[in-house]
Amino acid sequence: MRHTLWISGALLVAAAGWLGFSRLRVREVETVRPAEREVVELVIASGTLRAKRQSPIGSEVTGVIESVFVEDGDRVAAGASLVQLRRDDARQRLEQSRQAAQTAAAELALVRRGTTPEELARADAELDRATAARLQAERDFARRRALFDDQVVAQADLDLAASTRDQAAAAEAAARETLADLRARPRPEDLQVAEARLREAETAVLVAKQDLERRTIRAPLPGLVIRRSAEPGQSVTPGNALLELADLRVTEIYVETDENNLDRLRTGQRATVLAPAFRDQPFAATLAQIGPEVDSSRGVVGLRFTPDRLPDFVRPDMTVDVSVEVARLPRALSLPATALLQRDGRWHVLVVTGDTVREQPVRVLARGTEWIAVTGVPSDAAVLVRGTEAAAGDTVRPVARP
Incomplete structure (x- = not known):
């Protein structure tokens, strides 16, 4: 009996230990x-x-670089100066074209003004003198002719008088034509010629001015300089990229x-x-x-x-x-x-x-x-x-x- 109780107690202890061990394993x-x-x-x-847009920047004209104003990584505004080409020759051409335009404008002003009263008075007086000279030459010729018929003067004297008469008549005709021309001014054809000359001169000024402006290379858009391949003293021609801009807009x-x-x-x-x-x-x-x-x-x-x-x-x-x-x-x-x-x-x-x-x-x-x-x-x-x-x-x- 005691042996049986001892075994049962041992089993209970073992079961309790197993349960505790299992709980520890969870x-x-x-x-x-x-x-x-x-x-x-x-x-x-x-x-x-x-x-999305990267723009190569080059020169529109042939020239030599004088200055470069930007470096890689610079941000620039639209219109900012990037590269400057030499401008001495372009400035000289612009000055010459301006002088030519001033001359053409002055000539057109003279044509448009027409004839002044003073000029008409001088032309009238010149015609009067020419007419008087012709009349005198005709009278001289008539006397010489009479003397020649009377065999008082030689043929040479008569010929000289005839030549003087003819020259006086030509001078009178020229004076008369000059007066008529002055009275007809300004003539439409003269205005057209003078205006055409002025237009040509003004066009030459614009061309020279554009040529000068193109020698300053500017940014066409605001952006970032991502590549610079321009240096002072470098020769440039149209079509060669000197800079590249990235449009950050x-x-x-x-x-x-x-x-x-x-x-x-x-x-x-x-x-x-x-x-x-x-x-x-x-x-x-x-x-x-x-x-x-x-x-x-x-x-x-x-x-x-x-x-x-x-x-x-x-x-x-x-x-x-x-x-x-x-x-x-x-x-x-x-x-x-x-x-x-x-x-x-x-x-x-x-x-x-x-x-x-x-x-x-x-x-x-x-x-x-x-x-x-x-x-x-x-x-x-x-x-x-x-x-x-x-x-x-x-x-x-x-x-x-x-």
Whole structure:
């Protein structure tokens, strides 16, 4: 009898020890209850900021560089002087053309003015003198003719008188023609000739002025100097690029993201852009274009963003990180991102009921970096913080996260 009691007591002690050992072997797991909080879902990608227009700058005329006013990396305004060519010859040509234009303008003014009363009076007086001289020459010739007929003078004297008469008649005709011409002024044909000469001279001034202006090479647009290949003393000809400007008014940010993100992306979504070297200076952008094509070999799609306003540190082809806000839920039932598991495209979490782990299917509403908004799990469920710590059916000891 005593032997039997001793065996029974030993069995009870062994059973109690086994139960204690089993309890020690049960794994502790950290659990959390779903809680309401704001969840912001982002699609993050890296890419480059690109100037959509880059403009090579050259000279329109042949010349020699006198000065270069910019360096690589300089920002310039539209119309800013970039390169100066030598201008001595061009200035001289401009001065000569201006003098010629002044002369042509003075000549046109004279033509338009017509004949003055003083000029008409002088022409009238000249005609009177010429007429008087002709009449006198005719009288002299008549006397010489009579004397010649009387054989008083020789043939040579008569011929001289005839020549003098003819010259006086020609002088009178010329004076009469001059007076008529003066009275007819300004004649239309004279005005046309003078006006044409002035137009030609003024055109020459414009050409010379443009030639001088072209010897100062200016920025056609505001931008950033991304390449300089001009030095003082260098000969230049039209068609050779001396500088290259990037137009920072028209820029885009190009990134590539996994094609699985397509269902969450829409044009017009806002994004935050960060340059790795300037992480304390983010700037905003808007998603302007998706695709249009997917790179099937890599499973990615291109996204183009339009920046709102560029910071001063931005440079073309700069690497940037873009975060696109694709969802924002102000008060959503959420769980730690580490709690969710996915199998065959379906999401689930592990819930502890008593001391047993079971799977609980859930639907994901938004995925933040640390928290994920879900439905399908009771608000009082004890969910494993780290879903990979156990499997359905395991016996565990839940420890609530403080």
